Amino acid sequence: MRKRIITISRQCGSGGRYIGQRLAKELGIPCYDEKLIDMVAKESGFALDFVEEKGERITGSLLFNIASSLTYATNVLSGNGMSLQDELYFIQNRIIKDLAEKEPCVIVGRCADYVLRERKDCIHVFIRADEKSKLERAVKYYDMSEKDAPSILKKKDKARYNHYKYYTDQEWGMADNYDICLNSGLLGIDGCVNVIKYVLEQE
Amino acid sequence: MRKRIITISRQCGSGGRYIGQRLAKELGIPCYDEKLIDMVAKESGFALDFVEEKGERITGSLLFNIASSLTYATNVLSGNGMSLQDELYFIQNRIIKDLAEKEPCVIVGRCADYVLRERKDCIHVFIRADEKSKLERAVKYYDMSEKDAPSILKKKDKARYNHYKYYTDQEWGMADNYDICLNSGLLGIDGCVNVIKYVLEQE
Numbered sequence: 001m002r003k004r005i006i007t008i009s010r011q012c013g014s015g016g017r018y019i020g021q022r023l024a025k026e027l028g029i030p031c032y033d034e035k036l037i038d039m040v041a042k043e044s045g046f047a048l049d050f051v052e053e054k055g056e057r058i059t060g061s062l063l064f065n066i067a068s069s070l071t072y073a074t075n076v077l078s079g080n081g082m083s084l085q086d087e088l089y090f091i092q093n094r095i096i097k098d099l100a101e102k103e104p105c106v107i108v109g110r111c112a113d114y115v116l117r118e119r120k121d122c123i124h125v126f127i128r129a130d131e132k133s134k135l136e137r138a139v140k141y142y143d144m145s146e147k148d149a150p151s152i153l154k155k156k157d158k159a160r161y162n163h164y165k166y167y168t169d170q171e172w173g174m175a176d177n178y179d180i181c182l183n184s185g186l187l188g189i190d191g192c193v194n195v196i197k198y199v200l201e202q203e
Numbered sequence: 204m205r206k207r208i209i210t211i212s213r214q215c216g217s218g219g220r221y222i223g224q225r226l227a228k229e230l231g232i233p234c235y236d237e238k239l240i241d242m243v244a245k246e247s248g249f250a251l252d253f254v255e256e257k258g259e260r261i262t263g264s265l266l267f268n269i270a271s272s273l274t275y276a277t278n279v280l281s282g283n284g285m286s287l288q289d290e291l292y293f294i295q296n297r298i299i300k301d302l303a304e305k306e307p308c309v310i311v312g313r314c315a316d317y318v319l320r321e322r323k324d325c326i327h328v329f330i331r332a333d334e335k336s337k338l339e340r341a342v343k344y345y346d347m348s349e350k351d352a353p354s355i356l357k358k359k360d361k362a363r364y365n366h367y368k369y370y371t372d373q374e375w376g377m378a379d380n381y382d383i384c385l386n387s388g389l390l391g392i393d394g395c396v397n398v399i400k401y402v403l404e405q406e
Binding site: 123128179182 | 378382383
């Protein structure tokens, strides 16, 4: 079966989101990255920042954990039993499933590979890069200082790893979860887009 | 810099070794898989079976662990301080480094990605496959019964994971260690060979 849906998971600073956007443009299909965050925020009623941050990261933020526990307690009392982040996860999942049903598209991040794991019309991509390339991108495009970038990138990826592990019980970045993993530090943005397109032509 | 050396790590049953052989043939360069095992056995004086098994796997075999501990104790007393498996690992490493220095080639397994990590002229590939495809290959080509294949494959990969973790302190199969990871269950043998060749042409 031809692959209609491409999910792209990516390390922070690897250019994976941009690869997703470029790929979608070349294939003439929509790319759901910020657009997906907007949709989830609109549907859930959560703030955009909250959806962006908590929709694919688990951090050790004390304030968030307190707020989340309070909501959890309230939800348990009202029979719901979900934390804020759980609620967000399930709304996000439903939207991702609806998108995959509706039209061919590229979906960036948000555990989409796991959410759509049962579908036969998806191809799951993971983009990584070497430290040097990630730091260069972070300083050039994400407005990070050379001093701060290493710890910020590490922290963000750790939070993605924790989120994925918590909701999927799988290891984020383990080749077993993807059909193709690429080092964008070696291949560049164009190279990655070309290789994914080539893979799509193979089957 | 053009990539002269391709290392291929692979899950048991993924066809990774065959992909390495096919790729080498198409590129007109040697493939070191069984050939490497022969060379290591010859140089180390260890039996072929021992090199094949212990050169990329750590199992919980009681007999091996006792023999290894005894050798380790003897070696410590004589000032060497290495277990049998350590000795094998270091001889194997030296041979892999010599091969990479000598000529363009494909090297299958044996932590070659880690051993050659400092070289800029290598590309590191990991081949995985879904369970169903691996079982089919195992029954068809490796003479395993349908009943036994799942546990044998799992055990072999676990032993490779342990070996890699022990000697490299990295996770075997984690995308971060490779330039490209492919699902041979999706792409097939030909597809994987084609994609690796395409990647080699990209840079």
